[in-house]
Amino acid sequence: MIGTARKNRIDSLAEKSAKNDSGGVSLLDDAWRRLRVSPVFWVGFVIIVLFLLLALLANLLATQDPAAQLLRGQVSVAKNQLAPAQPGFPWGSDFLGRDLYSRMVLGSRQTLLVGVAATMLGLIGGMILGLLAGAFGGWVDTLVMRVVDVMLSIPSLLLAISIAVLFSRPNQLTVIIAVSVVQVPVFARLLRGQLLAQRNSDHVLAATALGVKRGPIVFRHMLPNSMSPIIVQATIVVATSIIDAAALSFLGLGSQDASAPEWGQMLGEAQSKIEYQPHLAFLPAFAIIIVALGFTLLGESMREALDPKNRR
């Protein structure tokens, strides 16, 4: 029998030994040291902070009701004319006479919501599957991985489309579900791989030898050590989710709700008139590109920093 205090001490030792494999600096500390001087990281970070601020303050920044067709009279669809910029409408109107500026500003909210919610859902689903496969092994692993293989056997956007069409009335939630399901197998594979790689590592063997049960080993030792690649992947997935959601909107499978404008939806609407009023498409498109780029830069710089190959 080992006393609880001693067990805890060895537990924490096991944890530390897993992290400390070079010169007493933990991988995370080391990664942060490299991240701090990475311009890529800071560019991504600033983009995302600005984007979050915009989404948070959107209600204050918007000047008009995004759904109200206030300038309807000044728009001519047949002549491809829009209402010009005027007081209260700094960027003029869209083809339905709605304030473009307010729609752009408020669009950040929906875009953020879709990106983050889809990622979280995909992450949770993927982690449950990955944990089942990686922690239990055996037939559970085989079964889960077959399901994951099948999901991966359908090209991701095609899978998202297939799920989106199942709902007779597309809305923001159906888009989130469709986009998130696509990410489940990715996270599941990643986590399973991480768990498998640790199964025979010293800290897990030590904990097993001490008689720690499988549950605590998985949740307290293996899972925390697997999180960094998952977090990196999640950051990048926010970007792909936003782009995938925009693609769904473009195909007419996105939210049709006019009072909650979304950049992908605005871009989809503007496509048919892109020759005449390119700014209607360019504004949401560039907004999507910049935000997607921000999350990608952040994720990629973290991946680079966490890569053990880059340690000195």
Added chain:
Amino acid sequence: MLKYAIRRIGQLLVVLAILSLLLFIWLRSLPGGIESSICADRCTAEKRADIRRTLGLDEPVIVQYFKFIGRVFQGNFGISAKVIPGTPALEVFTQRFPATIELAIGAMLFALSLGIPLGYMAAKRKGGVFDNVGVIGTLVGIAVPVFFLAYLLKLVFAVKLGWLPPSGRQDPTLDATRVTGFFVLDGLITREWDAAWDAFKHLILPSIALGTIPLAVIFRITRSSVLDVLDEDYVRTAEAKGLTAQVIRQRHVLRNAMLPVVTVTGLQVGGLLAGAVLTETIFAYPGLGAALAQSFREKDYPVLQVVILAAAATYVLVNLIVDLSYAVIDPRIRTAGSKR
């Protein structure tokens, strides 16, 4: 090698079997049910029940599934209602398939012919201006939605500059002879050079739009894989032996660095099928992607099921080919596989 191939083909069959079941469940869960694709909103309840009976939808689900599988093996996927009305769905598929393959080949050629050399050059100049511009360029390339890029290309090069055709596969006034369904190839076989050239021009913009993401991905994987290989002992040995730069590059660096590139290229093919949905819609390119987008919009379920099943089968098959070719390139995988 043979055992490895058989094992992989076995896995493929399992995946396809599960997929067929999922597809079956999926088709029956579509809003409005199968019968709505036939009579839309005009049907009375009686008429609906009648259609359900003729389609066998009132039978037990298990029976329906096995009948469905039976029809699949006979190549009977029903009749297209909207894409090419009145034509068997399988025929819609065989008509459209060459168009998408041609487009996919164009996109992959674009991605590989630029991605590999540029990735190699970036790795050789790691940290330099060229490398940094390349890496940032790929990040931007991945962040641009495919359909926006497609519209942009069409707007600039087809509408404003008029250099390239904005839509379609070939100028219909050319009256070209059809042999294989691959228009560029047809033109070359029949020596109708103008037809081949015209079909080729129609391919350029969609190929670039579709190939941009694979280009970015292939550039990155080539770069990082060349960087890994350049650090290897055998490269240093080769340099120490005084081999010429060209021999080192071809025999030692590129050959080893190509392994991950092959895998990633295979994975990108699946992405191409999905990207084709967007690209083909924008360029009104009559391929599978456009058929898929249209059948989604207009609930042409027979076309939908054949295209989705075929897309998944192609994807799985391409991955199998990639894995097998991997075993050919890398002897280590071959032995690991045959030991089991």
